[in-house]
Amino acid sequence: MFPLGQATRIVIHLVLQEKLQQAILTLMPGADVSSVLVRPCPEPKFGDYQTNALMGLAKRDQLNPRELAAQVVEQLNVADCCEPVEIAGPGFLNFRLKTEALSAALVSAANGEHLFYRATTEPRTIVIDYSSPNVAKPMHVGHIRSTILGYTLARTFRLLGHRVVTDNHIGDWGTQFGKLLVGWKDHLDRDALSQDALAEMERLYKLVNSASDKDGSVLTRARGELVKLQDGDTENLAIWHEMIDLSRHQFDEIYGRLGVEFDETLGESFYNARLKGVVDELIAQGIAEESDGAQVVFFNDHKSLKKHPAIVRKSDGAANYTTTDLATLEHRQDSWQPSEVIYVTDGRQQLHFQQLFELYNRWKPGHSMKLKHVWFGAILGEDGKPFKTRSGEIVRLSGLLDEAEQRAFDAVSEKNPDLPEEERHNIARVVGIGAIKYADLSGNRQSDYEFSWDNMLALVGNTAPYLLYAVTRIRSIFRKLGDESLTQPGSFALDQTEELTLAKHLLRFGLVLEQVIDECRPNYLCNYIYELAGYFASFYENCPVLQAEGDIRAQRLALCNLTGQVLKTGLETLGLETTERM
């Protein structure tokens, strides 16, 4: 029924899982086996993989779990890849891989047939919305999590064969432009603008903002400029376009440094023409109603939203971001028919997205999109308060990246002063930017995260430099090999514990990638490659590669090569480049 085919070699745990489910269905026709999963054992002494699902099944049917387990084992034929299955504790099944099965998986990977993961046979289309900076404001440290997390998720989905549309929903419309237009017309410093456009625009905004706090007539004028812009005034539109161009130029510079890309950049203004129609439909369908002069949607049958109505048209007649987001969602549904739309923003917007999703479900009943808010915690300084510069300013992203590269440059120059300066600069770029990204991705996204140069650029521990160093050690071995041609081993003996542990860990790559997309948590991948780098380090210390001879040498070289490929693929999925030396 399940021959030891290609699937077995790629992801053994899935084959075990499928066979287990079949065995259960034979015994208990009609049972729901969707929750029957095979997972890695928490402790190697129990085996390589386990399932705890039989205990749950036994409980539902009031059976003795160990007796059920015995019957299942009776039905289960996994002898081609496992030692005899053990029943343990209250009803766990423990699987221990045969070395020959492990060896077969490694051989096929070494032949380039796979890299321990299986692309999906049912590709889905997923829209991912991330980054979303505001025009006329410099990107700051608050944008980095959304940008990094969002693009990492996009790459992970793509690696597993899904179609992804990434969309940068930039803030290019809204009330701030009234003040910006006043500032532009009265106080613009062209020199400063050409030096650093976003800083100049930010200055203008702050200037007018504080002026309008003191002087009501300034605010009135700002509103007037905004109305003119919205009515299509030529001069204001031209200024607005210039502000957008200047901003996007600087965003692109940052995205270039971060290696982040988008398929679409449809800002808020793209949906302007649709906003009135959206509100009209909501009113016509009886979803929105008038309240204090605004058009409002109430969620009375919803516990957590009961006291939190959503405004879709302000009393001054203007739409707000809920309306824009509804139009955006409609556009995404119509354009790409995604099965999933993922928003990557900070946790403070949870209420907004609850409202949005609930509202969209009412507006477009029967749509089949899964709407997900993937939120993350704040970035804090080492004092535990929101991360700011010493003078209390928000930290700008460009300066942050500069400092990361500088610190990495100092480190590499100290460790390896003989490398050419140009190479040291490149290493510094890869390590510095990588360190920032990795520090951001390696924690649970929902935790607040404490920004610490020392922690992220530490040379040991779960950091980018440690992982990149592991890659350079592997590269170094292959450099020493020179022109010598590699012989692919026909099998792997895996006599040394370090070889065995490393090999088994390689096989778990696919499982981890699945977990990342299931829960939108790249830290699972970080943990995995950190463990992989650790197992490789032990292997490296204990198992000489180039000094070994014959089959052992070929096998160890292949293990190095496979580890290098998985590390590189994992790191690239996280958005990290790798280097030859460091």
Place this chain on the structure above:
RNA sequence: GCCCUGGUAGCUCAACUGGAUAGAGCAACGGAUUUCUAAUCCGUAGGUUGUGGGUUCAAGUCCCGCCCAGGGUACCA
């Protein structure tokens, strides 16, 4: 007030449908370098998972109460 998060080792963080003895790193202490990059490895120590109950064969994880922290809470996004 109400709603949403979170509270795990001195510090920063993990912990996979509830699963077996809660794991790493940093800091501390002890060891390893004729060697494929020591930006490394091995070891020691460190815990009543905020707190009190409950459900379960099994709870950091689920349910209820309380304490603490952060965020949100009608016309900013």
